[in-house]
Amino acid sequence: MGTKMLNMSALNLESECKEIHDSWGQLNQLGLALASRTRLERQQIRETYKAIYGEDLANRLQKADQMADNRKQAAAGVGVSPKLCAALSMWMIEQHERDAIMIQEALDDQQGDTNYSALVEIFVGRKSSQILLIKQAYQRRFRRQLDQDIIHIEPPHPYQKILVALVASHKAHQADISQHIAQSDARRLYETGEGSSGPIEAVVLEILSKRSIPQLKLTFSCYKHIYGHEYTEYLKTRNSGEFENAMKTVVQCIYRPATYFATILYASIKGSMTDKGALARVMVNRAEVDMDEIRREFKRQHGIELRDALCDSDKIPFGDYRDFLVALTASK
Known part of the structure; x- marks a missing residue:
């Protein structure tokens, strides 16, 4: 199967689905081809495959992931990479479906800890x-x-309060972005933080719960403009507790997402991340969002292209999974 974009006519869709079905077990070319597909094209392929074969392609990939470590299958010589199958199954489903699955996995992390970063x-x-x-x-x-699963996370953690506030913000915020509100919120953050030795938690959570993400991004921009440094710099110098440490991650993710994700990718590629699922999660989730910005920031930070870092890493096994990740760096 070639990686060149095709006109997604009914004939082409049926032909591609037949190729997928007939070449099962040799997923490298499938991974490279699907990496270049837009969300709509992947949805069309998924729907057509189900109409022809009566099986959801994403579900079949997920089953292949679960079976890939089976010794009998390995002995039979079926070349199925579990990491590629897992990444492809996530790539093939709609974003909100993918997010729901990733949230559940984060809440029920295999290591027994909630994956708050995810x-x-x-x-x-x-x-x-x-x-x-x-x-x-x-x-x-x-x-x-x-909402209830987040509220009842055990043991309680400051991240939990921040997530509850963010959930509330998605219900309550106004659509318009206000420079005046951003400046006012920036001053409140300063007055309860650098301008005071008191606790910052109540004011921070109130602002998080009432503002949209674009509004919060403008607030942190105003903070830097007014006070000459970013809010995260204050959080670093403060006698940090768990809440401040959590807020550093949240603010970075809101204000400088490309920087945040470039840092996560570099640590994952070097093998220094304890979050072993971060590499595939970030590559799949950001491929159609801001991959161009992340690539530029990665090059600026580390002096190497993201695709070259992936290819040169001794922590990512050579083969179809690595090829798929490299192909995602070119996704639009």
């Missing part, structure tokens, strides 16, 4: 309408209320 990335990076779709998908798939 949760923050999703709630900060989605619009209010998208959060509603995520909640609906989460309830359909897991038969639980997302």
Whole structure:
């Protein structure tokens, strides 16, 4: 299967789905081809495959991921990479479905800890309408209320309060962005932070719960303009507790997402991330959002192209999974 874009006519869709079906077990070319597909094209391929073969392609990839470590299958010589199957199954589903699954995995991390970074990335990076779709998908798939699952995270953690505030912000914020509100909020952050030795938690959570992500981004921009440095610099110099440390991550993700994700990718590529799912999560989730910005920031920070860093990494096994990740760096 070639990677060149094709006109998604019914004939082409049927032909591609037949190629996918007939070449199962040799997923490298499939990964390279699908990496170049737009969201709409992937949706068309998924729908056509199900119409022809009666099986959801994303579900089949997920099953292949679960079977890939089976010794009998390995002995039979079936070349299925579990990492590629997992990444492809996430790539093939709609964003809100993907987010719902990633949230559930973050809440029920295999290491027994809640993956707060993954949760923050999703709630900060989605619009209010998208959060509603995520909640609906989460309830359909897991038969639980997302808000309640966040509220009842155990043991309690400051990230939990921040996430609850962000969930509230998606319900309550105004659509318009106000320079006046941003300046006022920036001053409140200063007056309860650098301008005072008191606790910052109540004011920060109030602002997070009432403002949209674009409004918060403008607030942090105003903070730097008024006071000459970023809010995260204050958080670094403060006698940091868990709340301040959590806020550093949240502010960076809101204010400088390309910098945040470039840092996550570099650490993942070098193998210094304890969050082993971060590499695939970021590559799949940001491929159609801001990959160009992330690539530029990665090059600025580390003096190497992202695709070259992926290819040169001794922490990412050579083969189809690496090829797929490299192909995603070129996604628009």
